[in-house]
Amino acid sequence: MELKGSMDETSLKIVRSLQNEGQLMAFTRLLGDWLEEDLSQSHGADFLFTDSRARALLVSDSLLDGATLSDFSRLVKTLPNQRVTLGDLLGDSGLAESERMSALLATSQVVGQDSSSNEQSESISWLALIIGSYAWKNGYPINQLDPSSPPGAYTPAGQVLKRSAGFVRQQLQRSATERDRLIQSLSLPPSSVQSLDDLTPSSETIPPLPPHFRPPIPENYPEVARETVYVDPNDSARGQSIETGSPLVISESELRNDVLPSTEVVRMPPITIDTDHLRQEVQTPPSPMPSSAVVVPTDQASQSRPSLTVALRQMLSHEKLASTKLNILVQKYPDGPGLYGLQVRVSCKGVKSYVAGTTDRDGKFICELPVRIDSGLTYDVEVTWPRDEGGEIERKSITMNADRTHFSLPFYRQLNTPSEA
Numbered sequence: 386m387e388l389k390g391s392m393d394e395t396s397l398k399i400v401r402s403l404q405n406e407g408q409l410m411a412f413t414r415l416l417g418d419w420l421e422e423d424l425s426q427s428h429g430a431d432f433l434f435t436d437s438r439a440r441a442l443l444v445s446d447s448l449l450d451g452a453t454l455s456d457f458s459r460l461v462k463t464l465p466n467q468r469v470t471l472g473d474l475l476g477d478s479g480l481a482e483s484e485r486m487s488a489l490l491a492t493s494q495v496v497g498q499d500s501s502s503n504e505q506s507e508s509i510s511w512l513a514l515i516i517g518s519y520a521w522k523n524g525y526p527i528n529q530l531d532p533s534s535p536p537g538a539y540t541p542a543g544q545v546l547k548r549s550a551g552f553v554r555q556q557l558q559r560s561a562t563e564r565d566r567l568i569q570s571l572s573l574p575p576s577s578v579q580s581l582d583d584l585t586p587s588s589e590t591i592p593p594l595p596p597h598f599r600p601p602i603p604e605n606y607p608e609v610a611r612e613t614v615y616v617d618p619n620d621s622a623r624g625q626s627i628e629t630g631s632p633l634v635i636s637e638s639e640l641r642n643d644v645l646p647s648t649e650v651v652r653m654p655p656i657t658i659d660t661d662h663l664r665q666e667v668q669t670p671p672s673p674m675p676s677s678a679v680v681v682p683t684d685q686a687s688q689s690r691p692s693l694t695v696a697l698r699q700m701l702s703h704e705k706l707a708s709t710k711l712n713i714l715v716q717k718y719p720d721g722p723g724l725y726g727l728q729v730r731v732s733c734k735g736v737k738s739y740v741a742g743t744t745d746r747d748g749k750f751i752c753e754l755p756v757r758i759d760s761g762l763t764y765d766v767e768v769t770w771p772r773d774e775g776g777e778i779e780r781k782s783i784t785m786n787a788d789r790t791h792f793s794l795p796f797y798r799q800l801n802t803p804s805e806a
Contacts, residue, residue, distance in 0.1 A: 392472045392473065392476050392567065392570075392571075393476045393481065395475075395476070395481040395482060396472045396473075396475045396476040396481045397472065397570065397571065398575065399472075399475060399481060399486060399490060400468050400471055400472040400475075400571050401571060401573060401574065401575040402490055402494065402575045403468070403471075403490075403493065403494075404574075404575075406464050407496075408493050408494055408496075409464070409467060409468065409471070409493075410509060411492075411493040411496040412471075412489060412490065412493035413471065413509045413514060414509075415489045415492060415493055415496075416480070416489055416514065417510060417513060417514050417517060419485060419489065420514075420517035420518065420520070420521050420527070421434055421517060421527060421528075423521065424517065424520055424521060424525070424526050424527040424528070434513050434516075434517065434527050434528065434530070435510060435513055436510035436511070436512050436513045438513070438530075438532060439510070439512035439513040439515075439516050439549075440454060440512055441532035442516070442530055442532050442535065442546060443512070443546060443549070443550055443553075445532050445535045446535040446536070446538075446543070446546055448546055448547060448549075448550035449550050449553060449554075453553065453554065453557065454512075454553075456557055457511070457553050457556060457557060458511075460556060460557065461509070461511050461556075465568040465571075465572075466556075466564070466568075467509065468568070468571045468572075469556075469564060469567050469568060469571065470511065470556055472567070472571060473552070473555070473556070474514070474515060474518055474552065475518075477552065478518035478519055478521065478522045479522050480518055480521065480522075512549075512553075515549045515552055515553065516530070516545065516546065516549045519545045519548045519549050519552075520545050523541060523544065523545055525541050525542060525545050529542065530542060530545075530546075692738055692740075693731070693732070693733065693736060693738040693739055693740050693754070694754070694755055695738075696736045696737070696738040697733060697736060697755050697762075698755060700735065700736060701755075701757065704757055704758075704759075705757075705758045705759075706755045706756065706757060706758065707755070707756055707757075707758050707787035708753055708754070708755055708756070709753070709754065709756055709785050709786075709787065709789060709790055709791065709792060710751060710752070710753050710754075710790065710791050710792070711731065711751070711752055711753075711754055711764070711766075711783070711785065711792050711793075711794065712749060712750075712751050712791065712792065712793045712794070713729055713731075713744075713749065713750040713751070713752075713766060713768070713794050713795075713796070714748055714749055714793060714794070714795045714796065715727050715729070715744050715748045715749075715750070715768055715795075715796045716748050716795065716796070716797055716798075717797070717798045717799065718797055718798065718799050718800065718801065718802050718803070719795070719797055719800065719802070720802075721802065722748070723744065723745075723746065723747040723748020723749065724744060724748045724771070724798075725744060725745065725746050725748065726743050726744065727743060727744045727748075727768055727769060727770065727771065728741070728742075728743055728768070728769040729741065729742055729743065729744060729750040729766065729767070729768055730766070730767040730769075731752060731754070731764055731765070731766050731767075732764065732765050732767075733762065733763070733764050733765070734763070734765065740752050740754070754785065756785045756786055756787055757786070757787070758787045760786070761784050761785055761786030761787070762784070762785060762786075763782055763783070763784040763785075764782070764783055764784075764785065765780060765781075765782050766780070766781050766782070766783065766794055767779070767780045768780075768796045770798065774798055779796060781794060781796070
């Protein structure tokens, strides 16, 4: 069931005819009584199909929950939303095309006009009215719906309840802009005047005399005058003669003076190359390596090994990966000076490739690594301390995920500052 963006003309005319709240409540009450009488006339119902029974049916069959029903009850408390809900229900269930609607509409206008607003204290049973409308559309007796034995999903009764629950969700899912447009369209007064498309052309002739027919007033345009352009009929008969000159003649003597291009081949001197023509190639010395550069062995095994990112994406090709940054900070003590030139190695379990480098002057080493979007990925980080600090290798593990774009992992040689020691 798709959400409708507009109402049919029959539903619009019925809702526009209900001009106040009393007429709307009288119409819904009469419509509910007629539906219950029409659907249970051959089954002898011994109970009334109330709004509480309809709510119990929808909840017991797990079609709607309590929160959705509460939202719908708050929605239909205002008169404009009631008019929109009634128009959608009449159009979607086919009740607008029923012959009974004209009689119910005339009766509700009389009852709603005579009764005051104080007498209309009873609220509209919308859930019972919705289920009754779709039961009338499918021809199902409404008195056989029992909350103690909810029907199956693919039975006729289950289809009635499923369509009713879908209609309730439609009213809650409609946007505010679309609802305002429908409210403005339903607030227009009813009009019985025929449109231009509905008018049939009359076969009678228009009376030629006033006051029924006003003859058009002749208009004179001063900028158009008859005597401005005058054409003599005798001028068109005389034709102008065409004068021809002498023909153009080219003699052979004029052609002999032309010089034809020569077809002889002109040979150029041979090309020779001397040593003076050769430019001496200046070989620039290689640029010095940066402070954070890492010398990677150039053996055959290391050259054929892919990078860490490529290896991880090949291993996890069936999963979606994201990228995040890992900031490794190596200091002698917390908030102290960074250690420069320490070797850092980042690897992942199950992958032979790794990322290696040295710390900068601030003791930092930053690398970008792939991680799983759902569960993250764990990396092992190894820092080789200098020889004067013991020369040992310290290893830590960190699990990174795609929720953050930056992770930090500190390494300290000592936990206390020299002043505290």
